[in-house]
Amino acid sequence: MKAGGVNIHLAARVASINARDGHVESVALEDGETIAADVAGVAIGTRPAAAFLEGSGIELSNGVVVDTRLRTNVEGIFAAGDAAVIRSGAAMIPCRTWLTAAWQGDRAGRNMAGADETFSEPVFFNASHVYGFRYAVMGNFNPPPSPGIARARLYIPDGHLSVVAENGILSGATLIGDLAPAWALRRAIEHGRAADAAALDGQGIAALWRALDGEPRFL
Numbered sequence: 001m002k003a004g005g006v007n008i009h010l011a012a013r014v015a016s017i018n019a020r021d022g023h024v025e026s027v028a029l030e031d032g033e034t035i036a037a038d039v040a041g042v043a044i045g046t047r048p049a050a051a052f053l054e055g056s057g058i059e060l061s062n063g064v065v066v067d068t069r070l071r072t073n074v075e076g077i078f079a080a081g082d083a084a085v086i087r088s089g090a091a092m093i094p095c096r097t098w099l100t101a102a103w104q105g106d107r108a109g110r111n112m113a114g115a116d117e118t119f120s121e122p123v124f125f126n127a128s129h130v131y132g133f134r135y136a137v138m139g140n141f142n143p144p145p146s147p148g149i150a151r152a153r154l155y156i157p158d159g160h161l162s163v164v165a166e167n168g169i170l171s172g173a174t175l176i177g178d179l180a181p182a183w184a185l186r187r188a189i190e191h192g193r194a195a196d197a198a199a200l201d202g203q204g205i206a207a208l209w210r211a212l213d214g215e216p217r218f219l
Helices: 097-114 182-192 207-209
Strands: 014-022 023-029 034-036 064-066 083-089 091-094 125-130 133-139 151-152 159-166 169-176
Touching: 091 097, 125 182, 151 207, 169 182
Parallel strands: 064 083
Antiparallel strands: 014 023, 023 034, 083 091, 125 133, 133 169, 151 159, 159 169
């Protein structure tokens, strides 16, 4: 991104967007730096288009509220995917990725057909591309520092692979470039494989497969 002319300000917070005569002139950061700008864009995420359901009796809360079986509060009506928000105890869980939407749709369809199956996202997984690079993130790939968290960066040719272990169990991973190991890593996280991140740091991916005791199965 830097090679493409993008200046990146990490951990920066915007104090104000300054304008003159109705046009953006600059953006001021909390650290006192001012960045000249002609346009300022703000990413705020997504909002489900559920307004057409207002007054229908279906509960709405930034989306269509469903239980863990993808059922709304109205008998016989289900919702899944981007429009659905799952109420699980006190938590309200939105659908975050297309893969989760597909899993939810499968489970909702089964339940519409008479099954009685709950839905829970097995392992968070998202893959996309930016500036010509493919990337994938999965599990708890960027947790805040804590005594039980350990990280390792492994060597893979022409790419990046880092993993996170929580209390000695593989819990997250980030890949950039070569995504070939992605699904095997996701399965390892789902199965709760043990991993010593300190011992893996700086090693090649073969060391990771050996540590997970599953090279034939994962590859």
